[in-house]
Structure formats: C-alpha cells, structure tokens
Amino acid sequence: xxxxxxxxxxxxxxxxxxxxxxxxxxxxxxxxxxxxxxxxxxxxxxxxxxxxxxxxxxxxxxxxxxxxxxxxxxxxxxxxxxxxxxxxxxxxxxxxxxxxxxxxxxxxxxxxxxxxxxxxxxxxxxxxxxxxxxxxxxxxxxxxxxxxxxxxxxx
Amino acid sequence: xxxxxxxxxxxxxxxxxxxxxxxxxxxxxxxxxxxxxxxxxxxxxxxxxxxxxxxxxxxxxxxxxxxxxxxxxxxxxxxxxxxxxxxxxxxxxxxxxxxxxxxx
Numbered sequence: 001x002x003x004x005x006x007x008x009x010x011x012x013x014x015x016x017x018x019x020x021x022x023x024x025x026x027x028x029x030x031x032x033x034x035x036x037x038x039x040x041x042x043x044x045x046x047x048x049x050x051x052x053x054x055x056x057x058x059x060x061x062x063x064x065x066x067x068x069x070x071x072x073x074x075x076x077x078x079x080x081x082x083x084x085x086x087x088x089x090x091x092x093x094x095x096x097x098x099x100x101x102x103x104x105x106x107x108x109x110x111x112x113x114x115x116x117x118x119x120x121x122x123x124x125x126x127x128x129x130x131x132x133x134x135x136x137x138x139x140x141x142x143x144x145x146x147x148x149x150x151x152x153x154x155x
Numbered sequence: 156x157x158x159x160x161x162x163x164x165x166x167x168x169x170x171x172x173x174x175x176x177x178x179x180x181x182x183x184x185x186x187x188x189x190x191x192x193x194x195x196x197x198x199x200x201x202x203x204x205x206x207x208x209x210x211x212x213x214x215x216x217x218x219x220x221x222x223x224x225x226x227x228x229x230x231x232x233x234x235x236x237x238x239x240x241x242x243x244x245x246x247x248x249x250x251x252x253x254x255x256x257x258x259x
Binding site: 015018019022023026027030050051052055056058059061062063065067068069070071072073074076077096103121122124126127128129130139140141143145147148149151 | 157158159160161162163164165166182192193195196197198199200201202203205206208209210212213217235236237238239241247249
C-alpha cells in the first residue's frame with residue numbers, strides 16, 4: 001500500500017477510533033446515569049394500563065411527557081452498515097433505542113415527580129421523526145416521546 | 156382544563172362528549188442544531204437541540220388541541236394520543252388528538 005492510499009483511509013480510521021472510544025465511554029456513562037436515576041425514581045409506580053386502579057383515592061390527574069433524542073456514533077453506524085449486508089441482530093442500535101426510551105421515561109417521571117405524583121398510568125412510547133432530514137443525510141438517531149397520566153393520591 | 160390519556164378521569168363524571176379535538180405541528184430542521192447533530196453522529200449521545208425541538212413540537216401540538224377543546228366549551232380532554240406523520244424527507248408532523256368532554 002502506498003502512502004497516498006494510506007492517507008485516504010486515515011480520516012475514516014480516525015473517526016472509527018473516535019467513535020469507538022468516545023462513543024463507548026459516553027454510552028457507559030449515560031447508561032450508568034440512567035440506572036442511577038431509575039433507582040431514585042423507584043417509588044413512582046409506572047403502568048401502561050388504561051384504567052387507573054383505586055379511583056376513589058385519586059386527588060389529581062395530569063398528562064406528563066418526556067422526550068429524548070439519542071444519536072449513534074461513527075463506529076456503531078459503520079459496523080451496523082456492514083451488518084446490513086450479512087443480516088442478523090444489530091445490538092449497537094438495540095442499546096441506542098433502549099437508551100432513548102429509558103431517558104424519555106425518566107424525564108416523564110421527572111415531570112410526574114414535579115407535580116407530586118405517586119403513579120403514572122397508561123404510559124405510551126411514540127417515535128416521531130422531527131429531525132427527518134438528518135436520516136436522509138445518513139445520520140442515525142432515535143427520537144422518543146413518552147407520555148402518560150400522572151396520578152396524585154389523597155393522603 | 157384536565158388533560159389525561161386515560162379514558163376516564165377518576166373522581167369526575169363525564170357529562171357530555173364534545174367531540175374529537177386535534178392539534179399538529181410540522182417542524183423543519185434548523186441549521187445551528189444540525190451542526191451539533193452532525194458532531195454527535197461521530198461520538199454518539201444525546202442531541203439536546205433535537206430533544207428541545209421535540210419538546211417544543213409536543214407543546215405546540217398539545218396547545219393547538221387544547222385551543223380547540225376550549226372553543227368547544229370543554230373542560231377536559233381524555234384519551235390523548237400522539238402520533239407522527241412523515242410529510243417529506245425534510246419535515247415531519249407531530250399530531251396530538253383526544254376527546255373533548257365536559258366533566259363535573
């Protein structure tokens with residue numbers, strides 16, 4: 001391989017290393033943060049049931065929402081691009097989508113906590129595509145909107 | 156105005172159904188946010204600008220839905236749902252809908 005072709009692949013290698021190291025570090029940090037906050041939110045009940053149990057003790061109900069947009073890193077996008085050819089699971093994207101959902105749910109719980117809610121009922125996840133043009137440009141990201149009905153109980 | 160995504164509101168009786176109310180918003184990209192977004196596509200992680208965009212879009216869709224409910228003389232909206240429509244590759248719609256009701 002001559003020096004010219006070596007130089008032409010160098011930027012890709014740099015981006016792959018950057019994506020792998022920084023992307024992985026950021027993902028680990030994000031998941032650790034999600035797990036910590038999930039434990040802190042453990043006292044708020046979450047269900048996707050449409051009917052609120054024990055309606056007699058309900059003091060207040062309120063729609064709460066949470067949003068998160070999580071991007072893939074260069075390494076994941078590259079590897080998953082190769083995976084598209086041979087087929088099979090894409091664990092890199094699975095973890096990205098779950099990070100988006102868990103983060104959105106945590107923000108929904110933040111909103112529920114802010115109004116002093118004890119539970120959130122009928123939780124739904126929607127994946128809008130507001131940043132649609134990004135995907136067209138080859139960018140990979142997941143947008144999640146979580147919503148549900150926060151319930152404040154009478155003491 | 157009480158807004159929930161359950162079919163009933165505990166502690167309240169639905170006296171009257173005023174009909175379907177809906178609100179939407181179609182958002183396009185924003186150049187400044189795109190620069191941050193393309194950087195995030197290298198190192199991964201949350202794109203805060205896009206999360207804000209999504210929050211604004213959700214608020215606006217809800218606001219428009221609530222304005223309709225107010226016009227119908229409702230004091231609550233039940234069974235609220237969000238859904239998305241792809242308009243073109245450059246823009247997407249966030250759509251909120253629910254049933255406007257009068258409760259007591």
